[in-house]
Amino acid sequence: MKKFVITIITILVLCAGLGYGSHELTKSTGDSGSKVLNLYNWGDYIDPTLLTKFQKETGYHVNVETFDSNEAMYTKIKQGGTSYDLTVPSDYMVQKMKADHMLIPLDKSKLTGMQNYGSSFMNKSFDPGNRYSIPYFWGTLGIIYNDQDVKPGSLEHWNQLWRPRYKDGIMLIDSARDIMGFSLISLGKSVNTTKTANLLAARNKLNRLSPNVKAVVADEIKMYMAEGEAPVAVDWSGEASEMMSQNSHLHYVVPTEGSNMWFDNLVIPKTAKHFKAIYAFLNFMNKPENAAQNAKYIGYSTPNNQALKLLPKSVRNDKQFYPPQKVLDRLQVYRNLSPTKVQQYNDLYLEFKMHH
Amino acid sequence: MAMKKSFKGLFYTPYILWLAMFVIAPVALIIYYSFFDIHHQFTLSNYRVFFESGTYLTMTANSVLYAFLITVISILISYPMALVISKLKHRDLWILLVILPTWINLLLKAYAFIGLLSRDGLVNNLFEFFGIPAQQMLFTDTSFILVAAYIQIPFMILPIYNSMTDISDSYIRASSDLGATKWQTLTKIIIPMTMPGIKSGIQIVFIPSLSLFMLSRLIGGNKIITLGTAVEEHFLTTMNWGMGSTIGVVLIISMVVVMLFTNTKRKGRRS
Numbered sequence: 203m204k205k206f207v208i209t210i211i212t213i214l215v216l217c218a219g220l221g222y223g224s225h226e227l228t229k230s231t232g233d234s235g236s237k238v239l240n241l242y243n244w245g246d247y248i249d250p251t252l253l254t255k256f257q258k259e260t261g262y263h264v265n266v267e268t269f270d271s272n273e274a275m276y277t278k279i280k281q282g283g284t285s286y287d288l289t290v291p292s293d294y295m296v297q298k299m300k301a302d303h304m305l306i307p308l309d310k311s312k313l314t315g316m317q318n319y320g321s322s323f324m325n326k327s328f329d330p331g332n333r334y335s336i337p338y339f340w341g342t343l344g345i346i347y348n349d350q351d352v353k354p355g356s357l358e359h360w361n362q363l364w365r366p367r368y369k370d371g372i373m374l375i376d377s378a379r380d381i382m383g384f385s386l387i388s389l390g391k392s393v394n395t396t397k398t399a400n401l402l403a404a405r406n407k408l409n410r411l412s413p414n415v416k417a418v419v420a421d422e423i424k425m426y427m428a429e430g431e432a433p434v435a436v437d438w439s440g441e442a443s444e445m446m447s448q449n450s451h452l453h454y455v456v457p458t459e460g461s462n463m464w465f466d467n468l469v470i471p472k473t474a475k476h477f478k479a480i481y482a483f484l485n486f487m488n489k490p491e492n493a494a495q496n497a498k499y500i501g502y503s504t505p506n507n508q509a510l511k512l513l514p515k516s517v518r519n520d521k522q523f524y525p526p527q528k529v530l531d532r533l534q535v536y537r538n539l540s541p542t543k544v545q546q547y548n549d550l551y552l553e554f555k556m557h558h
Numbered sequence: 559m560a561m562k563k564s565f566k567g568l569f570y571t572p573y574i575l576w577l578a579m580f581v582i583a584p585v586a587l588i589i590y591y592s593f594f595d596i597h598h599q600f601t602l603s604n605y606r607v608f609f610e611s612g613t614y615l616t617m618t619a620n621s622v623l624y625a626f627l628i629t630v631i632s633i634l635i636s637y638p639m640a641l642v643i644s645k646l647k648h649r650d651l652w653i654l655l656v657i658l659p660t661w662i663n664l665l666l667k668a669y670a671f672i673g674l675l676s677r678d679g680l681v682n683n684l685f686e687f688f689g690i691p692a693q694q695m696l697f698t699d700t701s702f703i704l705v706a707a708y709i710q711i712p713f714m715i716l717p718i719y720n721s722m723t724d725i726s727d728s729y730i731r732a733s734s735d736l737g738a739t740k741w742q743t744l745t746k747i748i749i750p751m752t753m754p755g756i757k758s759g760i761q762i763v764f765i766p767s768l769s770l771f772m773l774s775r776l777i778g779g780n781k782i783i784t785l786g787t788a789v790e791e792h793f794l795t796t797m798n799w800g801m802g803s804t805i806g807v808v809l810i811i812s813m814v815v816v817m818l819f820t821n822t823k824r825k826g827r828r829s
Contacts (some may be wrong), residue, residue, distance in 0.1 A: 275758045350767055370694070376780060378795060417697045417779025424671070431677050431696070541596040541798070553613050556620075556783045 232483065239264045242275065242286040244466070247339075249499035256486050279304060280469050287474040288543040290337065293328040293465045294379075297333050297538035303335045304384045306470040312481040315488030322530050323505035327537055335467035336484060337505035339497070341439035342525070343380050343462040344534060346446075359457050360388035364407075364433070368414045371545075373427065373435040376420045378551035379463060381408065384436060387460050389536060392539040398546070405550040411556045418555055427452060438464065439523055443501040454522040457527055463533035465505070486504035517527035585810065591803035596796075604804040615789070618808065623782040624703065625767035628692055629714075631707040631762055633756065641748070644716075644722040647704075654691035660712045668776045671705050672696065675777075697779030705777045706770055715758040721755030722748070757820040765813045783808060 241248075245268040253264045267286070269275040272295040278284060280302070291299060299305050310316070319337060329335045347357050351371070357420075363372060374381055383393040385404040395401065416432050427435050428448035437445075442454040468487070470480055486492055493509035504510055505521045510518055518524065523534075541545070580694045599708040617809045643652045659667065674680050675695040695701050725748065733743045769786030780787070785805050792802030 271794060273797060277797075294801055373779075376775065380790075417781065421776060422776060426673075426676075429676060429678065476763050521633060541796070545596060545796050545798055545801075548791060549613070552783070552788065552791065555787075556613060558781070 209443070215245055216542075219340045236476065237262055237479075238482055239476055240287045241266050241284055242279070242289040242471075243500035244290060245270060247466075247500060249496045250481045252487075252496055252499075254490070257485060258480075259285075259469050259486070259557070260482045262476075262482060276304075279473060282473070284473050285475055286471055287476050288468055289471050290468060291335075292471055292536075294536040294538040295437050296467055296469060297328040297472070297498055299469070300329065300334055303536065304472050306472060306474060307333050308336070308470065308480070308484075312485075313488070314485045314491075318488055318490055318493070318506045318508040320505055320507040321503070321512075322464070322527070324534050328465075329467070329536060336488070338466045338468050338487075338507050339440070339500065339502040340463060340465045341503055341523075342456045342464070343384065343436070343438055344442065344522075345457065346442045346452055347426060347439055347455070348433045348451050349453060350451050352428070354453060357434065358455055359459060360384050363414065363436070363547065364411055365414075368434055370414065370416050371433045372411070372414045373416055373417045373423050373432045373437075375423055375435070375437045375441070378548045380438075381418075381436070381554070382547050382551055383462050383536075385411075387457075388518065393462055393534045396539065396543050401546060401550055403548070405554050408551075408554040411555060412554070412557050424448075435497050440500075440502045443523065447501065456522070456525050456533075458529055458532070460534060463530075463535050465535070486510075569720050569732055573707050576786040587677060588803045588806045588810070591799050592807050594800040596798050596800065601800075607801065608804050608808065614805075615623065617783055617785055617788060620782065621768045621786075622812075624706075624782060624784060625764050628706045629760055629764045631703060632710045632714040633759065634720055636711055636759065637756070639711075640715050640718040640722055649723075653716070656715050657710075657712050664709065664772065667704070667709060668773060671683075671701075671777060675701055696777065697781055699778070699782060702774060702782055704780040706767060706773055709773070710767060712765045713762045717754055717758040717762070718755040721752040725751050760814060760820050764816050765809070768809060770810065 237260050239514070241264050247268075248266070253266070257263055271280065272292050274293060275289060276295060276299065278497075279286065279299075280291065294306070313336075316332075316417075323337045323340055324332055338505060345357060345363070347354075382401070382404050385396060385408045386393055386400065389400070389403055389407060390406070391400045413515075417426075419426065423435055423437055424441055424445050426432060427437075429444045430449070430451070439454060439456075442452070446452045446454065461484075474480060481489055488506070489497070490506060490508035490512055493506040494512040495505050497504035497506075497509060498515060498517075504513075592604055593600055595603055610613050639656070643649050643656070646652055651675065672679075676682075677692065677696075678693075679693070681695060686692060694712065729747055729751070730743060733747050734740075738746065771782055771784065771786030771790050774782045774784050774787060776781065785808070789805050792798045792805070
């Protein structure tokens with residue numbers, strides 16, 4: 203019994219010690235104090251040296267917390283108890299958060315450098331006039347292929363994915379909206395359609411693709427493609443750039459008939475408190491040299507045209523990630539759908555995944 | 559005496575609190591949520607959708623089938639293994655080695671299998687060494703079932719092993735003294751006496767196997783869709799907590815069914 207008591211006391215003392223230690227460690231990065239900015243961002247989605255540079259220039263310390271899906275971010279901010287000053291939702295989520303009164307409009311008089319952004323990336327349907335959001339990075343949905351198995355130039359359209367030669371050779375990113383989306387585009391429909399007939403047609407067409415589908419996976423798709431597990435994949439441009447940096451045989455194509463164009467955007471959620479720091483940070487990120495440095499680190503496409511000019515020529519002229527205007531014009535941005543339609547997209551997508 | 563009684567009550571409190579907070583409350587919440595649709599209206603439609611839609615019923619059938627196969631394979635591997643280990647000299651050490659993999663995170667083990675089974679993985683390299691052409695192993699039913707069984711085996715071995723070490727040697731000696739063959743001893747003495755172990759093994763393995771969404775995606779490439787995949791989707795993508803909870807309730811009910819089927823009456827088993 204005595205031994206037992208001693209063990210329990212030891213464990214309690216250890217726990218108290220660890221608790222105190224972790225409290226001390228987090229105190230320095232806690233949200234207390236006024237010289238801070240709480241940024242709620244995707245994992246590894248900002249160059250850390252920019253944060254130190256920002257602190258040196260303005261004196262504001264940036265606390266970064268991360269999330270891994272728009273929905274997780276939405277739920278956490280909605281539930282309250284947080285004090286995030288800035289967050290980075292994707293296009294349709296900006297629209298949803300706006301509709302749910304979770305965003306504070308931008309005070310344009312405090313913003314500088316907004317003229318740096320390209321007109322193709324502003325004033326999009328999810329936030330007309332950019333009242334709430336500033337584009338952070340953008341990208342597309344496209345096809346990645348391995349030139350050891352697929353002849354370059356032979357795979358440039360969505361419909362070519364249905365060719366029998368790609369039997370058991372295509373990996374898809376596990377995302378209902380994107381997979382239903384490219385099927386809709388291949389049928390010449392909008393990625394935002396709410397017509398049940400169109401959605402059923404898209405599912406039926408996907409069902410016919412299933413002999414070619416090797417797997418439907420999430421983040422692992424990068425690893426699989428880099429290791430050459432499959433010759434073809436459908437994924438986002440950002441993920442494609444990561445795969446390509448690991449395997450030089452991989453190439454990325456945005457089909458010319460159209461695709462999805464996505465945006466991640468800086469917005470101010472209702473939980474924000476440190477407004478001076480927020481505008482200092484937004485103006486800091488608007489500066490071409492900072493946006494360029496960030497784009498170099500992340501490898502995604504920057505909407506900041508002045509920053510683009512600072513990037514190396516090989517990046518600037520890369521049609522894979524900065525497609526020509528005539529392709530840009532055909533890209534469609536996701537609109538937020540009603541919960542019922544979101545459910546329908548997901549149910550049909552699930553039916554496709556179950557189809558053998 | 560009165561003091562002793564209140565002291566006893568004190569010891570019960572944490573247990574009751576634990577039950578209330580982490581067992582009863584979550585289950586009650588799941589049942590509560592399952593009656594609400596995406597518009598937060600009280601409804602029974604989630605259950606109607608579940609039992610009317612071919613998708614969910616096929617998914618349930620798939621889940622049960624795969625969970626059954628995983629359970630059967632892990633029994634077939636675990637039983638002989640437990641039998642051998644219980645006869646070994648340093649059996650505590652050997653059983654520790656069996657438990658050891660459970661200390662490693664499930665995700666890490668899954669990634670290790672990706673390395674083994676991928677196109678240029680270790681297994682295919684071995685095959686090529688012996689002149690067998692490389693096989694597609696990832697994203698197949700077989701690899702999914704084998705990896706799942708591998709992960710569940712320690713949980714199957716432990717209860718079986720424990721029930722084997724509980725058998726007194728005198729039973730075995732008595733059966734051979736009375737002229738039973740080794741086979742007869744196994745089928746008439748050892749297997750019936752380890753039945754409670756097998757049953758608790760089934761309980762521990764079958765239920766989690768119904769919803770292995772992580773493995774069905776990583777190893778199965780989402781070619782096998784189980785109820786877990788649907789639960790994940792409803793909570794994370796469509797935010798339809800009602801439907802997700804409904805599937806949760808179905809899983810809980812199937813757990814109760816399995817428990818009833820494998821219920822062990824302890825009465826009179828041992829004096």
